[in-house]
Amino acid sequence: MSKPADPGTADPALAVRLDGITKRFGEVVALHEVSLQVQRGELMTLLGPSGCGKTTLLNLVAGFLVPDAGEIAIDGVRVTDLPTYRREIGMTFQNYALFPHMSVERNVGFGLRMQGVPASQITPRVARALKLVQLVQQEHKLPGQLSGGQQQRVAIARAIVIEPPLVLMDEPLSNLDAKLRIETRAEIRRIHRELDRATIYVTHDQDEALSLADRIVVMKDGVVQQIAAPPEVYAQPANLEVARFMGYRNVLELGVDAEHDGRVTLSGSEIRLTGVRKQALPGARACVAIRPEELVMGDGPGGLNTIVGRVENVEYCGRDSLIDIVTASGVLLHARAARPAALGDEVRVHVPVERALVYPSDAARA
Amino acid sequence: MKTRLDRAWRGLLLGLMTLFVVNVGLMIAAVATSSFARRWLGTWLPEGWTTGWYTAAWKEFQLDWILWVTVEVVFAVVFLSLLIGVPAAYTLARRNFIGKRALMLLFLLPLMVPPITYGIPLATVLYKAQLAGTINGVILANLIPAAPFVILVMTPFIEQIDPNLESAARVFGASTARMFWHVLVPLLAPGILAASLLVLVRTIALFELTFLTAGPDSQTLVVALYYAVFAAGVRAPQSVDAMAMVYMLVTLVWLLIALRFVNPTQLVSRVKEQPLTA
């Protein structure tokens, strides 16, 4: 954790700077000394399970909440004490929050009217924003007459038309159905590329985060777990929490046999594995995290990292299959294979050493 | 982040609210004090205390008889309004049919039109039917706002019970009667309780309808109180206040009971603005 820097030093490259933000709700600590920096033009996602504090953090940046400790700066300006309506932000909400009594045009133009922009300039700017989100010919409709996807676009247009240095998005896709979600995701990516504005995007869906973000902030229980670009979060999760959240469904707690040069050998329950150490291992036991798709059929080179088991369940998923394997000693593993195996078959799987990530075990953690 | 203007405004509103509550509270306290006063003429507190006025009022206004009439009327109204209101609410909540909106408007009208406006023609009709001045007439009159109120309270309540529960019961072999008894009634019980308490409290205080339709031996407590206050010139005000206290006690007791089961705002929800669909 970096020590809180002097908020007075306005760093022109930073769109948002959070230093040591702590927020409590009664006894519950929603955020614990969170520090973040968002670069100009960057799309940063806050990712985590519900209750991790990501929405609280977004609300703090927006100004709906006041932090108990720490400082917030937007575009180099200290805003910690500033009410929402004086911060330069654009925001979309989970249920869109379109003003039901205003037409699409008046909804989108609302922020400009609040800024005192003359009407002659509002109309073309609104038209441009609607064109950007590909929603023309709907200017005079009321929100109630639009579909969910269309309402989402209006919400986005409304947020960006005021050209804020920072855009906040609170789970914009969670109210859409699966197909619409993928389409709108592509839209958001395209709009972000065109506008190139710093964006903080909150989601609990890792696919969204992976596909949209320049950097992902993984959070749990009010603490930042990892800040990294998507490929790194995906392939090199910083700790077991992040690994579990990012889909490393196989977590085996084994005894540590030896450790050398970053490589760890572990064994237990009739399994021997060699993996890569991701964090310091204080105890005699450690956890190995393996992605199902990296548990490959067949023996490893020289029999290394090979596990034998019986197929207990097969789920056909089209392009591959989810296979549940149980070893002789009762350990359950999840694997993905291109070809489905038959129930009851004996199979041999292995994992490359680099893809077996070793973390301290839960019990050993202080 | 609060400006001084905002704080001043807030203070003003708070002050008005406090003024209102304090004055109403003192008003009630004044009645209470007077009812226990031996003599009270223009001083801060009475010259002496007594409970004698209560016994005087009890005899003078025949409160035992009046209370009995009130109990009869109120419980009859509650029972009958539930009897005709709950089934109607069920149909309105579960079915769509031609003329449904007109029917709903019909049921809403007695709650929107003040009692005295329709009370006078009603009294005329009851007089012709020779029900005016009898306790049955009073019960019928009080039913008019009570039944729609039950419908108004129960309809959204029934709407929020999952209709799949009824279908599930049928799938598992329940006949209509058994489904009704084992599934619907237990689920409806809290709503029925809430509706009964609300009707009860409202009927105790409903003045105009009983006033226009009651005879000398079918007056409820509130009407008797009115007459007592009306003729207060010839009576000692303390006995009237004693009677007022009895009325207040009866009302407040049932209000407190009701508040354990219902939200205070339900007492006044006459017409909740329904969001109109596009």
Add this chain to the structure above:
Amino acid sequence: MSRSSARSSIRATLRGREAPVSATTLARAPFDRALLLVVPATAFMLILFVYPFLYGLGLSFEPKEGGALGNYRHFFTTDNLWPTIWTTLRLAVPATLINVGLALPIAYKMRVKTRYQRWVTTILVVPITLGTVLIAEGALTYFGPKGWLSQTLQLLHIYDGPIRLTHNYWGVLISLVISGFPFAFLLILSYITGIDPVLARAAAALGADPAAQFRHIYLPLLAPGLAMCFCLAFVQAFSVFPSAVLLGSPAGPTRVISIAAYEAAFEQYDYSLASAIAMIMGFVQLVIVAAVLGLRNLFYRGPVTGGKG
């Protein structure tokens, strides 16, 4: 029945709703016994509400003398009858304006659901429950020339001599406010809390300060509910009766129209005239309500949740 309509009808039945009736199914649709449940209530309303109203209307056109419009002519030419409309309006309109006008800002300030709000709503329910008769009696005692308020004001030298707030216009007005304000407050509060607070946040994020949030978001969305509240409060105030008698001076300054109707029915036993006065009373209320609701139609009438609820 086509396959799709059969499927939708099965689905609808499983959902417990009547299937959408198409022309082909109408002929074969079984009679829904649930509809019978609503018959007693409907019959009751028709017999005891609609019929007396129609009967009264007809009766009002059958005066003791003077042809069909005799009652109405009598009303508008008699000196202690037609001014009652104005007298009642003089009480009802200010009372409603005060009630709604005070209820709006106070309810707005209290829109956040706190324990404070719960306490206040519970306390405010008391005057409503107690009813107008008790309020009248309480006002006579408290606001009377020898009551506590009078004594307090004299003690603080704000006013010299006994105050005159009872047995006149002011007493009735006070009583109308005491019984009417809690009602207006609770109703408006329920409308305000029905507006999604996220809308105000969205407005704030777009640069609207609290005053702008009220002006552009809450007020337009409240306008329909406010109009409704005004109508209900007005109708309630216009039909004032026991307070006008007990707390006012029914012979003159507070001779409201309900008193005129009552007297015609129960003192003169002229039911025809009484019905006519009741009709006039209802008519005046209808005119004002229609005017207010007509104004409301200039505003938005749609749902008050933001976006896909």
